[in-house]
Amino acid sequence: TERKKAEEALRAKTEELNRYFDNSLDMLCIANTDGYFLKLNREWEVKLGYSLAELEGKVFLDFVHPDDIDITIEAMQKLSQQEKVTSLINRYRCVDGSYKWIEWNSYPDGNIIYAVARDITESKLADEKIHNQMEFLNTLIDTIPNPVFYKDINGVYLGVNKAYLEFTGKGASDFIGKTVFDFEPPEVALKYENADRELFDGKGKQSYEFKLKDKDGIEKDLI
Numbered sequence: 001t002e003r004k005k006a007e008e009a010l011r012a013k014t015e016e017l018n019r020y021f022d023n024s025l026d027m028l029c030i031a032n033t034d035g036y037f038l039k040l041n042r043e044w045e046v047k048l049g050y051s052l053a054e055l056e057g058k059v060f061l062d063f064v065h066p067d068d069i070d071i072t073i074e075a076m077q078k079l080s081q082q083e084k085v086t087s088l089i090n091r092y093r094c095v096d097g098s099y100k101w102i103e104w105n106s107y108p109d110g111n112i113i114y115a116v117a118r119d120i121t122e123s124k125l126a127d128e129k130i131h132n133q134m135e136f137l138n139t140l141i142d143t144i145p146n147p148v149f150y151k152d153i154n155g156v157y158l159g160v161n162k163a164y165l166e167f168t169g170k171g172a173s174d175f176i177g178k179t180v181f182d183f184e185p186p187e188v189a190l191k192y193e194n195a196d197r198e199l200f201d202g203k204g205k206q207s208y209e210f211k212l213k214d215k216d217g218i219e220k221d222l223i
Contacts, residue, residue: 027102027117033080034111035059047119049095065091065099079108089120147212147222155179155196169215 021028022042030039037056044055048063055063064072068090075085085106091099101124106115138159141148147164151157157175165172181189195208209223 027119029113029115029117031060031113031115032111033076033108033113035061035076038112047094047100048092054095063093065093067091075104075106079106079113080111082108084108149175151179151196153200155193167214168212 024041024043027043027047028041029037029044031037037058037060040052040055042052045051048055061069061072071088072090075088078085085104088104088106090102090104092102093099100119100121102117103120104115104117106113108114138161141150141159141161142163144161145163147167148161149157149164150159156177156179160172160175164175168174179189180192183189184192192208192210195210199208207223209221211219212222213219
C-alpha cells in the first residue's frame with residue numbers, strides 16, 4: 001500500500017511538472033553535453049515551427065546560425081566544466097529557413113544541461129533599426145559644415161560632428177558621455193546648463209550664445 005501511494009504521488013508530481021513544462025511561455029530545454037536535445041516544451045514548436053519529433057534527439061548545433069557556431073561551442077565547453085552560462089545570444093533556424101534570435105540561461109548538472117531560452121528577435125530588430133537610424137543621423141550631421149553637437153535631456157553629450165572636432169582639435173571621446181561641467185568652471189557651466197534647460201522646457205528660447213576655444217586655444221563666440 002505504501003509503495004502504491006508513493007507511486008501515485010510521484011505520478012501526480014510528474015504530471016504537474018509536465019503541465020508546467022508544456023505551458024511555459026519560455027522555451028524550456030533539457031539537453032546533454034554531447035550536443036543533443038533531449039526534451040523540449042511546446043513553445044519550441046511555436047517559435048521555430050518544427051515538431052518536437054523533429055527536434056528532440058537531434059544535434060542542436062545543426063539548427064544554429066553558422067556565424068554563431070563558435071560562441072555556442074564556447075558556451076558548451078563552459079557547461080561541460082560545470083559552469084553556468086547566462087545571457088548567451090545566438091540564432092536558431094526556423095522551419096521556413098529564417099532565423100530567430102534566442103537568449104539563453106543554461107545550468108549544468110553532470111552531463112545534463114537545463115536551459116531556459118527566450119525569443120528576442122523583435123527587440124533585436126528594433127535595436128538594429130535604431131542603430132541604423134543613428135548611423136544615418138551621424139552621417140547626415142557630419143555633412144553639415146558648421147560645428148554641431150547634440151545632448152540628451154540631462155546635458156550629456158551624445159555626439160559631435162566632424163566640423164566640431166576640426167574646430168576644437170579634439171576627438172569625439174573628449175565630449176561624448178560628458179557634460180559642460182567637465183569643460184567649464186562651475187559658474188559658467190551652470191549658466192549653460194540653465195540655458196539648455198530653457199530650450200528643453202520649450203519656453204520660447206531657440207538659441208543662446210556661448211564661448212568655445214578653437215584648436216589654437218583661441219576663445220570664439222558661437223551661437
